[in-house]
Amino acid sequence: MNLTIELQKIIWTIINFIVLGLILRHFFIKPVNKIMDDRKNGINTSIKNAKDNEEKAENSRIEKDKLLHDSKSKGREIxxxxxxxxxxxxxxxxxxxKKExxxxxxxSRVEIEREKEKAASEIQKQVIDLSLILSERALEKHIDxxxxxxxxxxxxxxxxx
Incomplete structure (x- = not known):
């Protein structure tokens, strides 16, 4: 076995390896990295959307609880x-x-008072009539x-x- 190092083969191999690396990088690694970045961005967007939806759901729940509490308070106030x-x-x-x-x-008091006065007037009239009759008999003469x-x-x- 001959172990001679051929410098020309090594240089051509290195050049081929570099060219192959550049070709792979240009045609395969960049698109693969782009696909990986797009996928990573998609996953991050999905995670962000999920967090946003979770926050919206929590905010909606809090708002619903607040509205329920406000409704109960308003109901009590009403x-x-x-x-x-x-x-x-x-x-x-x-x-x-009470006024009535x-x-x-x-x-009633006014009416009672009127009736009382009416009764007193009637009694007075009767007394006058009786007095007249008595005095006529007592005097036995007729006065006007x-x-x-x-x-x-x-x-x-x-x-x-």
Whole structure:
């Protein structure tokens, strides 16, 4: 075996290897790297989209929870508002009933007072008539009725005072 180093073969082999490397790099490695980069970018985009969708879903859940809480609070406020309105209306009805009661009592008192005055007037009239009859019998003479009534009314006024 002959171990001689042939410099020319080594140089041609190195040149062939470099040319082959450049050809492979140009036609195979660059496209493969481009495909790998595109795939990497696609995966990164998918991961980013998944994270964005997850954030959107979380934000939607938080917003839904907030809306539910707000709705419950608003519902409670509406119930409380109507409860207060109902209490106010109830109080107004009670107040109106009390006012009506007082008005009826006042009217009744006025009516009673009128009836009392009417009864007193009627009694006074009867007393005058009785006095007239009694005085006629007592005096046994007949005095003019107008004059006699005037005397009795004056007498009752003096006695009544």
């Amino acid at each position: 119930v409380e508002e109507y409860k207060v309105k109902a209490q106010n209306i109830s109080q107004e009805i009670i107040d109106d009933a 009661s007082v008005t009826l009592m006042d009217r 009725e107008k004059e006699h009534r005037k005397l009795i009314e004056d007498f009752i006024v003096k006695v009544g005072s």
